[in-house]
Amino acid sequence: MTTASERLGPPGPGRAAAQLGKPEVSDLTRARVRSAWLFLTPMLLILALVAGWPLLRTIWFGFTDATLDNLESYELIGLENYIFLVQDPTWWRAVWNTVWFTLVSVSLETILGMAIALTLNAHFRGRGLMRAAVLIPWAIPTIVSAKMWGWMYHDQFGLINDLLMRIGILSEPLAWTADPDLAMWAVIMVDVWKTTPFMTLLILAGLQMLPQDCYESAKVDGVHPVKVFFKVTLPLIRPALMVAVIFRALDSLRIFDLIYVLTSNSEDTMTMSIYARQQLVDFQDVGFGSAASTLLFLIIATATVIYVTAGRLRLDGGR
Numbered sequence: 229m230t231t232a233s234e235r236l237g238p239p240g241p242g243r244a245a246a247q248l249g250k251p252e253v254s255d256l257t258r259a260r261v262r263s264a265w266l267f268l269t270p271m272l273l274i275l276a277l278v279a280g281w282p283l284l285r286t287i288w289f290g291f292t293d294a295t296l297d298n299l300e301s302y303e304l305i306g307l308e309n310y311i312f313l314v315q316d317p318t319w320w321r322a323v324w325n326t327v328w329f330t331l332v333s334v335s336l337e338t339i340l341g342m343a344i345a346l347t348l349n350a351h352f353r354g355r356g357l358m359r360a361a362v363l364i365p366w367a368i369p370t371i372v373s374a375k376m377w378g379w380m381y382h383d384q385f386g387l388i389n390d391l392l393m394r395i396g397i398l399s400e401p402l403a404w405t406a407d408p409d410l411a412m413w414a415v416i417m418v419d420v421w422k423t424t425p426f427m428t429l430l431i432l433a434g435l436q437m438l439p440q441d442c443y444e445s446a447k448v449d450g451v452h453p454v455k456v457f458f459k460v461t462l463p464l465i466r467p468a469l470m471v472a473v474i475f476r477a478l479d480s481l482r483i484f485d486l487i488y489v490l491t492s493n494s495e496d497t498m499t500m501s502i503y504a505r506q507q508l509v510d511f512q513d514v515g516f517g518s519a520a521s522t523l524l525f526l527i528i529a530t531a532t533v534i535y536v537t538a539g540r541l542r543l544d545g546g547r
Contacts, residue, residue, distance in 0.1 A: 283525070289518035296512035309519035319520065321495055322503040323527075329412065329487075329499065330480035333419045337476060338469070340420065341427025346457075348428070349435045359432075366425035374489035377418045381405050381490075408496040415487050415497055419480070427472050434468030435461070474535060481528045500524045 290309055294302035313319050348359050365373070380387045381404035389401040404414040438461065446456045462469075484501035491497040493506055504524060508517030 286518045290522045292515045294514040309516045322498045326499040334476045336420045337424045337427045340424045344428045345431035363425045365422050370485045411496045430472035434465040
């Protein structure tokens with residue numbers, strides 16, 4: 229009389245994996261993985277050349293005294309650039325400006341984006357037209373938006389001063405982008421106007437994927453809509469919301485074009501990217517500018533890792 233193991237024969241890789249508690253991987257899955265790597269390899273190689281090599285070269289220049297007029301003649305100076313950088317109060321002013329800009333702008337964009345997304349997720353006439361209209365500020369190139377708002381902020385001919393003076397809020401025109409107390413807020417308002425549609429789009433996509441049976445049950449039970457939002461909607465769209473915040477935070481931490489067009493090199497609004505550009509181009513100090521750029525990269529990478537880890541968020545949307 230034969231036993232069960234004798235009838236099944238010697239254990240193969242699949243049975244051995246099953247006995248060890250590991251999921252069995254089929255030949256089709258292995259083939260798909262190989263095909264995926266085959267298609268991804270050219271892209272990864274190009275990405276390494278386009279992004280990896282410049283990054284490594286920038287890190288290398290951060291340890292040298294290279295200048296823009298002669299990149300071939302330089303000497304290694306170790307950590308001198310970084311030591312001088314962390315002792316420069318202008319750098320820390322730029323770091324604070326960047327962090328403040330990111331916190332305020334991303335917070336406002338998230339709140340406004342959520343409100344607009346909830347509105348656009350409702351059923352009403354003209355919803356499609358409204359969704360298209362909301363995306364217009366985001367579709368306008370940043371340089372065009374900055375120049376447009378620069379004219380609107382103009383202290384002599386600007387539309388904003390004229391409008392506020394007509395309705396009696398202002399008694400005299402304000403220099404929105406030149407006043408140290410107003411410049412950063414003026415820049416933040418432009419950024420909120422331009423990129424709130426981006427947050428709206430991502431949050432709206434998350435809202436439209438939610439199951440409707442939860443809302444139908446809450447409606448039958450007579451649950452207040454505000455309670456439904458905090459107990460049902462917000463937890464369900466949390467992964468999509470966190471991804472949207474990550475994208476916006478990364479974009480805000482490296483902000484350059486909008487602020488540079490509106491306020492140039494003003495220390496009141498100077499960000500880390502503008503500081504690095506000033507050292508590299510205006511002062512032609514490639515070594516010091518590369519050190520600033522490297523620190524900017526490390527700050528953004530660290531912030532991303534902390535945010536993802538603290539939120540226990542996987543990039544695939546799971547938890």
